[in-house]
Amino acid sequence: MRIGMHMSVSRGFEKNLRRLTDFGCQAVQIFAGNPTGWRMGKTDRAAIARRVKLLQELSVFPLVIHSAYLINLASSSPETYQRSVELLALTMERAALYRSPYVVLHTGNHGGQGVERGLQKVTDTISRELERWPAGVELLLENTAGSGTALGSRLEELAAVVNNFPRNRVGVCLDTAHAWAAGYALDSPHGLEETLGQFDRLIGLDRLRALHVNDSKVACGSKVDRHQHLGKGSIGLRSFEALLAYSWPEEMPVILETPEMGSEWDHHNLTTLLSLVDKDFSL
Ligand SMILES: [Zn+2]
Ligand SMILES: [Zn+2]
Numbered sequence: 077m078r079i080g081m082h083m084s085v086s087r088g089f090e091k092n093l094r095r096l097t098d099f100g101c102q103a104v105q106i107f108a109g110n111p112t113g114w115r116m117g118k119t120d121r122a123a124i125a126r127r128v129k130l131l132q133e134l135s136v137f138p139l140v141i142h143s144a145y146l147i148n149l150a151s152s153s154p155e156t157y158q159r160s161v162e163l164l165a166l167t168m169e170r171a172a173l174y175r176s177p178y179v180v181l182h183t184g185n186h187g188g189q190g191v192e193r194g195l196q197k198v199t200d201t202i203s204r205e206l207e208r209w210p211a212g213v214e215l216l217l218e219n220t221a222g223s224g225t226a227l228g229s230r231l232e233e234l235a236a237v238v239n240n241f242p243r244n245r246v247g248v249c250l251d252t253a254h255a256w257a258a259g260y261a262l263d264s265p266h267g268l269e270e271t272l273g274q275f276d277r278l279i280g281l282d283r284l285r286a287l288h289v290n291d292s293k294v295a296c297g298s299k300v301d302r303h304q305h306l307g308k309g310s311i312g313l314r315s316f317e318a319l320l321a322y323s324w325p326e327e328m329p330v331i332l333e334t335p336e337m338g339s340e341w342d343h344h345n346l347t348t349l350l351s352l353v354d355k356d357f358s359l
Contacts, residue, residue: 077324078103078137079349081332081342089127092338097134099346103329104131105140105180108170112145114159116166124173139176140249140286140329143167149201150184150194150227161201165208172210178286178329180216180249183228183237194227195236202237206245216249216285221257221301229258229299231271235278248279251288251333252319253304256311259297263315272322287330289316289349305334305341306348317352 080103083092093104109116131139147164151157164181171179186194202215209215217238222229228237238246252262261267275281291309293302307313320330334345 247285249286253290
């Protein structure tokens, strides 16, 4: 495992990265562009190359790219759909420039078309687009909390998309706060085992490529996406300890997306997470 955190790039990539590595951060996630807009921003290859070099110098890997929230590969609006396809392709290219192995994407919203049609649309889109994307970048579908018409809150729904594609091209990023909100009882050893067992049967644990470790402000099954600091939420520290005790691959990114990024809470969350894992894994 590589313990990491989502990092804002807005007030200086280098400054933020050095601050997190001072806390023991080993991996990092960033947005490639504006997370809530359609514009990626121009590609500054020299600036990206400098960032790649800094990541290498500080031994921070892997770098995970989180795609923009507006992307919806299941959209029934032709305009939104087309913009989604284009922005995702740009994000995949941007990830390749960053030498990032993973782009995380929320599975989408069916918007009233129904779960089955929505999932089919996502699958058809990935099938068509896959050839266009850089081969070294794997698309990771992230499970959702299941609010509104969100797709991908159930492992069965992720399986219906992911299992159509080759390993190393499409995988899964599991967010603990989203899974909890969707009704997976990760707060007990039994619930955790049950959830990961289901994941293995339906998708295969070898396709679980990244974890988002967030505690939750809400109750299990509430279908609301509210992240909380580790140990301050309804999932609880013991559950994260149990989750991290599994024999995960050495280079799997375990990323915090806890609130108030850039504050002292980053230190709290990172050191808490590092203290939960075997000392061999910490810096
Ligand atoms: Zn996400
Ligand atoms: Zn997440």
